[in-house]
Amino acid sequence: MKNYITHHPWKIIEEGYRPEYNRISESIFSLGNGKFGQRGNFEEYFSGDSLQGNYLGGVYYPDKTRVGWWKNGYPEYFAKVLNAPDWTGIRIKIDGQELDPHKLKLIDFRRELDMQNGHFSKIYKAEFPDGKQIKIHSTRMLSIVNDELGAIKYSITPLNFSAPTEILLPINGDIKNEDANYDEHFWDEIEKSASARAPYLITETRKTHFRACYAMHYSLEVDGTPQSLTQFDSIEETKYIAHRLNVKLDEKKTTTIYKYAAVVTSRDHKNSDLKTVASEVLAYAKSKGFCTILDEQKAAWKEKWNHGDIAIEGDTAAQQGIRYNIFQLNQTYTGQDERLNIGPKGFTGEKYGGSTYWDTEAYLLPFYLSTSEPDVARNLLIYRFKHLQKAIENAEKLGFTNGAALYPMVTMNGEECHNEWEITFEEIHRNGAIAYAIFSYIRYTGDKRYLADYGLEVLIGISRFWAQRVNYSEDKQKYVMLGVTGPNEYENNVNNNWYTLKMAQWTMQYTMEAINYVKQTIPEEWQRIVTKSNFVESDEISNWKRICENLYFPYDQKREVFLQQDGFLDKELKPVSNIPAEETPINKHWSWDRILRSCYIKQADVLQGLYFFEDQYEKETIKRNYDFYEPMTVHESSLSACIHSIMAAKLGDEKRSYEFYLSASRLDLDDYNSDSDEGLHVTSMGGTWMSIVQGFGGMRIKNNMLSFNPFMPEKWKSFSFKINFRGHLLNIVIDKDNVNIHNDADEPLKVLLFDKTQTIEANDKITVDMNCQNK
Template identity: 35%
Template sequence: MLKDLTAVRAIYPDHEWEIVEEEFKPQYNLRNETIFALGNGYLGLRGNLEEGWSGPPGDTIEGTYINGFYESEPIPYGEIAYGYAERSQTMLNVTNGKLIRLFVGDEEFRMQNGAVSEYRRTLNLRTGILTRSLVWRSPRGKTVRLRIERLVALGQKHLAAIRYEVTPLDCDGTIRLVSLLDGDVGNLTATDDPRAGSSLTVRALQLQSKRTDGTYLELMQRTRNTGFSVMAAAEHCLTTESGYTLAAVDGRVATGVEFAIEARAGVPIRLEKYLAYATTRDLPEEGLSEFGRALLDRAKGGGFAALREQQRQLLEAFWSKADVTIVGEPGIQQGIRYNIFQLLQSAGRDGKTNIAAKGLSGEGYEGHYFWDSEMYVVPFFLYHHPGISRKLLEYRYRILDQARRRARQMAHSKGALFPWRTIDGEECSAYYPAGTAQYHINADIAYAIRQYMQATGDWEFLKEYGAEILFETARIWADLGEYIPQRGNRFCINCVTGPDEYSALVNNNCYTNLMARAHLEYACDTAAWLRQNAPAAYQSLAARIDLAEEEIDAWREAARRMLIPFDEASGLYLQDDSFMDRAPWDFANTPAENYPLLVHYHPLVIYRHQVCKQADLVMALFLLGELFTPEEKRRNFDFYERVTTHDSSLSPCIFSIVASDIGDVAKAYRYFMATARMDLDDLHGNTHQGIHVANMAGAWLCLVQGFAGMRTANGVLSFNPRLPEAWREYGFKIAFQGRLIQVRVDRRGAMLTLLEGEEMTVMLQGETVLLQKEIRGFIFDLDGVLTDSSEYHYRAWQRLADEEGLPFSRKENEQLRGIPRRESLLIVLKGRKCSEVQLAELMERKNRYYQELIQRITPRDLLPGVAELLAELRAAGLKLALGSSSKNAAEVLRRLGIDAMFDAISDGHSVSHAKPAPDLFLDAAAKLGLPAAACVVVEDAAAGIQAARSGGFLSVGLGPVTRVAGADAIFPDLKGIRLADILAALKAL
């Protein structure tokens, strides 16, 4: 039963690119630790406070996690049978390196002691930086300002860093910063809720060694049972104008360093802490220490600012393809971007790890990987960063031998059976009716491989990994199913569990049989393709796994005769053979507090009733939608909606997609609302246990495959878009077969734009559409492109520098090309400390000098070739815009006499983020009413070229190749350049 969300109030204020906590409330600490978690697919840090937690122990989960690093114990059974899962696997909470304790005199900073003001914690989704700022007044009246930044490096998976700045505001004296590596950590123990806690009975990590060497710290620990070692190391850099002393700190299972600084009021103290984590699952044990030290030396040498900039650039590249825009509901825009950001932080990208149900944000489900990966997360990455999807699928190949062993345990003489819950490939679900019995996982993985191949055409993956997975898993169906005479000799698959965990050990689960049929057919088609196109690879694989042609023939026959349970009288596909024979669940008399049912009723009570935990047959309506008529979809959706509780977070998004498919956009929107902000608004009341990864990917699926109706079939991409009433517009990008396509949907309809790759045909609302690159507008920078106002800028900066006694030269002026005024001023100041008020005064003074100088500009100051090119572009019917960081751009255009030639101006007043952010050019394109792909940016600065590329624009660079190397076409200047020259250069791409 879908909850009414109309009265739900947002927990965090609406910010399109930020999650902000404006007031610290201890009672919400657990939830916020999840929301402000950081990760990079390998390493995850919960959003714990650097100083540690001083409240009740149950109000914090101090968590640091490494994807795939686990402990295992025998699973205790009161009664055991052959083939039960034998050992648990639990992703471990490892050494806490976040700890930095602050002492002002002898008073320790704690959020709940003294008084906190000006508090703000911000997770910036564009930069990947978590920032906490506040002013703390100690119980004895000493006041300090804190600003703490944290990142987990997306480009260096073993690395994290913290920048901790404290400024005493009204006190001199000793300030101590104590930085620790604390190995006295453990996991949550199991609770009455099977979704939370672990089964570990003792602390998993044992101390091997610890050391302190000046500012370098290192802690080595080993798991008791799996025998894995983990190294945590830290290096520090203290920046202060005062003297300080250094002392080692020793603990039983901890090591640290203390900085004692003689502080002065108003003078900031900055500590940068670099953290490295690595395990013997990555490197030989004897190399861990050397690896960690070298990594931290490099990080310290480059500094926190360099890591922060690398993080920003990586996220800029990611968002340039992955971003989804929604116009009309800022809260939903924030929610979907937060979901996308957390998916990036959670997904393993090394082919050895996958994506846990809670990502790297918490300990729910013990860090296990489920079929959620293939059905929800792989599609999300597939259509904008397919390389990540490939790595997630490569993980399945890595555990293929374990799947083969599991198949033998389950009495299958051939083939591979993938586990329901696992980390390292072994089944670790102790409850087999809802675990091992979910044979559909084999078909789900096959489906994901098929989708990957349709979207990428990555035949090397198919030959090296995919085909072997397909064939080995297909063998299970042939062995599991039987031709049953009483069912007309149809191929039946008995005693399995489908996606719906409230119906276990059933015969002929419809979803399972439909997906198994598709799996067998695809395996046969893949074998035929390999025989035709890669015969040597096929023969090698067939010999290695002893695959005979007779087996493949048997697969095709089983698919042809597969039983699909269907009731002619009602026109319903039966979830399983007995689903309609069960008594309907008494929803009317089930109290709201008794949901989810699994924690309030014995499984047998649930199993004997007609009730679904989540989408089951409805999921088949989505994944295999081409098999059903619109009337069948509507009829079956309506029936199964009435009996589904949505007790699983996997469910609402699937119902949203199918509701869109049958044209019920209002209902699709209501289901989407249950997914888009599930964690941000804590809709299930369990965000403290960790994020809901599959639901986050499901929100993206709702929009792209639901509202936009995107599907792939037989290598053809199609869209059938709809627009929710509350939105004015939405948009996203899709990578498909080497192309990048931008999709925009508004009240007028859908606009598809080819951004990258060769022309292609797609289907749009049943009609064939040819996508080609088409240029309809030009966006010009000002300085160095239309006129050389750099001389005026130089003279204005030179005058300011002379007045301030600062050295400045023409060579240094070149560094300012394309850089906004504030950033330029900071370069000119060469590290001189200034308050914000002083900076504002200096910028205003420089601008005043510049404005005085530009009064001399006339049309004669147009650069050669500009007037002729602008006239030609206007005559060709192309739209023109100016995209300049200058706040004086409009005045300069007027004085040049070309202001009437421009349809739009985007300048320093238009956007908040300057180049190399793409905002300036995106704003200009929006004012022209054109998509980025239809515009060419003409620039002479590296920052401008970078901005154009990240925004999806074609770019023309003017000047030396060394400066504009990233441009799509390069000319020395515009002298003699015509439209045909530009088009020819761009066509050569």
């Protein structure tokens, strides 16, 4: 665990340059606007350890699968969001000496991410070997108002000298991914020009043929006075263009460079229009200027915070953590493009290829449901609907028939592209998360029409898969499910994983309910779905009912707990506290063989199912399972702490709930798992939001209403969160004495508070004391 980020409620601050942490900082200070993003790299030439990262949403490459032993059914490729051309460079040479922050003495170094206003800055003094000292102050943003625009303000002040200086402003497309399986470069040059006043570079991905056009405009000021730029050197190299300016820096005078970049791709525009659109984006930037663009950015972020902030009084570390998580979620996905989804690292690194996992449905959907307009979450679901045919094809490759659908574990276009057998073939519980997301969306929004328009076809495909994936055991006289991997990836190829069985049973049951609803309310749509999916109602529904009624679930009668899978009790059951500290995390110290034979659990597995379906179980049942499994959980997945925090809150273990929340919220800021250098855990951030809203706030949907059973963490003075629910913006404020719920809508709303129905009038609030007495 690192602890070098200064605690602040609205900012992420690093004071002092730490080269050993530079990759971590590059991840932490990442920026994005939903369409493209980048790591917090230096603009200057930097010779230290670095992952230079720029990423374009939805632009990927099918890197050929690399495995030692090929198995039938393996995906042919692993999709990767590509490290894209870099437009951010500003290279400085003073009297021929390169400004390289890694090699020079840095004084008063500070990096700062302003989450409230949406920009990243750094400021430092650098001393050259000959004693020259220079002050650098830069501010960078990716506009969320015009999401094809990036801008940098870069100021240079010589403190004790005057000297001729070279400023190089490049666009570099000669980029490759660090994780390229065969050390390939994935971009080809199409067109470039450095001679124009607005130089540009167009590159294209190999195989997938996405095109990206980068164009730049820049201007120069000295102590606030604009400078004429009539002379510059044009540089053109392979996949690279630049302008070089030769200027005179005068002692104690500040020279400021404004660099704007248009970033447009063929995902959004015709190839023939890329240059034109890029020119329009730069014209927009020139007409506005940096200060106006920054003001627009601040206003747009203010609107986001007005609808989705969480405020904590009395605990700066906790406050900083949750706002950082919310900030990164809003940077990563805006919901404006139904073709896009959310990769586990967002725009912050290359690990996991930037592809879509089951994390979206299980951990991210609740955040976007509650903090955005319904269309944002709806687009996440439509993304899966549009990939239904690919899911059917994925299942067919594994031998399934009749429209059975297996959604991919990892994908960019709906096709499975994960090549580890225990994931690709066995971690099939992801199918259940997609079905549960449809249920969650409809339960939250009340949009039952979604079933007829999109959801039911997906549910039928998934249920068909589950019905074929089980087999009847003569020995058990039950249906069983063999050879699977549950959420606990420290167990592979197990039989009868309880969570996977639960998701299969629930999905078939929910699909039958959905069929009944659509048949009765929109019969014409039901007939369309029957025809399109070749659904044989009597045969398929009777089969699903038979399976659901006769599905085998492993259970320990002695302990009265659900067993994670068959044979779990054959393991040597020891708590995590028995593992020597120097052997943790076990995934970095133990052999895979040892991990698989141990009882230790990577993340919530049985408990994940109890979290989803808590209303089906008595509190005592949940507690027995929690007390049995949590002590054996090493929490070596970023998705673990949030679920345990919510469940601990439900069980009244407020201390553990807070501890789990804090580790989840500061997972990247404090580098808990020693992997923040690879990029942020963006999908975990949705779970962190859930820890507060569902955990401390106790928010659920019950009886078609919002329900709250909040408690106050001991360290806090108060906390508040905002919820969008069916056209109502609610602000829930909780302190030691009271719960206040503000209804900022023109219609009244009924809610459950401590299991009692309360009516909040339009543009009004209610106040209830923590002992449930109305005031």
